[in-house]
Amino acid sequence: MFEYNDENLKGWLQNAIHAALEAGEIISAALQKQRFTESKENPADLVTATDKAVEEFLFNHFKKCYPEHKFVGEETSAMTGSTVGQLDDVPTWIIDPVDGTTNFVHGFPFFCVAIGLAVNKTATIGVVYNPKLRELFYASKGHGAFMVTDPIKVKVGDGVKLTGAPLPLPDTLSHALIATEYGSSKVPSVLDPKIEIIRKIITNPVAGRGIRSIGTAEMHMCLIAQGAIDIYYEAGTHAWDVCAGAVIIQESGGQVFNWMSDQPFDILERTIIAVRGDGTVRHEKAPLIKELESLMIYIEYPRD
Numbered sequence: 410m411f412e413y414n415d416e417n418l419k420g421w422l423q424n425a426i427h428a429a430l431e432a433g434e435i436i437s438a439a440l441q442k443q444r445f446t447e448s449k450e451n452p453a454d455l456v457t458a459t460d461k462a463v464e465e466f467l468f469n470h471f472k473k474c475y476p477e478h479k480f481v482g483e484e485t486s487a488m489t490g491s492t493v494g495q496l497d498d499v500p501t502w503i504i505d506p507v508d509g510t511t512n513f514v515h516g517f518p519f520f521c522v523a524i525g526l527a528v529n530k531t532a533t534i535g536v537v538y539n540p541k542l543r544e545l546f547y548a549s550k551g552h553g554a555f556m557v558t559d560p561i562k563v564k565v566g567d568g569v570k571l572t573g574a575p576l577p578l579p580d581t582l583s584h585a586l587i588a589t590e591y592g593s594s595k596v597p598s599v600l601d602p603k604i605e606i607i608r609k610i611i612t613n614p615v616a617g618r619g620i621r622s623i624g625t626a627e628m629h630m631c632l633i634a635q636g637a638i639d640i641y642y643e644a645g646t647h648a649w650d651v652c653a654g655a656v657i658i659q660e661s662g663g664q665v666f667n668w669m670s671d672q673p674f675d676i677l678e679r680t681i682i683a684v685r686g687d688g689t690v691r692h693e694k695a696p697l698i699k700e701l702e703s704l705m706i707y708i709e710y711p712r713d
């Protein structure tokens with residue numbers, strides 16, 4: 410067990426906020442120029458020089474500050490072919506330099522830098538910054554989730570506290586706004602069940618009010634924390650897609666699980682289902698999650 414206190418938590422969070430804003434400057438500068446892309450697994454799975462530059466900047470920054478910590482990043486993992494591997498109790502920075510790379514390439518304004526810190530294998534700190542919309546979200550375990558618009562110099566505690574939405578979370582999907590992504594994989598064993606789940610939701614008049622899909626897992630999770638989306642689900646996410654957002658949702662009073670599981674959220678599992686908060690403390694899984702899970706088809710992914 411890695412021991413830490415509130416002072417450690419505050420220091421790590423302040424540092425991550427500062428680093429995310431600097432990373433945002435790199436992304437904003439790149440927006441002014443032409444963005445050359447390379448494909449990873451297929452033409453829907455992109456990487457740019459900016460993804461790599463931001464990841465390098467953040468790795469160097471955190472390695473200098475915390476040489477005893479561990480580091481995982483989307484692009485480093487893509488290059489080495491290894492994913493997270495053994496996550497142990499040591500604080501591990503889990504970084505998505507640009508989440509929503511396709512949006513970034515096209516100038517669709519939903520993309521962000523996401524910095525998560527897992528301690529004792531649990532998502533503990535989350536910072537998400539969208540430099541286009543100039544929206545910063547941050548949270549640390551036990552200390553709430555916050556949103557700052559037009560951030561310049563941000564101190565921990567600044568911003569609006571996020572609590573989901575004041576309206577009660579709907580008990581049925583027929584009153585819920587749902588978010589999901591179908592991901593970049595074209596493999597039929599992955600894509601077919603995803604399409605079938607969407608088909609069930611949109612063809613059944615009582616199984617969902619509508620589906621939204623903005624192309625970034627982390628930004629979907631920030632929309633949940635703001636209360637703009639009631640429920641979000643996806644399969645195929647990696648730890649860097651969800652680590653920061655999981656803390657932000659949990660600290661805003663929402664719930665985050667892996668599909669069909671009652672266990673605490675495991676960032677290495679490749680599925681996620683999350684609901685917004687509404688000011689009530691829940692000890693059980695929200696009925697909305699149970700109803701959506703009844704429509705789901707399990708999809709097998711190797712663990713990160």
Ligand code: IPD
Nearest residue numbers: 507508509510590592624625626
């Ligand atoms: C992707 C986005 C997308 C989600 C994928 C992620 P990237 O991340 O978050 O919304 O559906 O699972 O891989 O490639 O833009 O960093």
Ligand code: CA
Nearest residue numbers: 505508509650
């Ligand atoms: Ca990502």
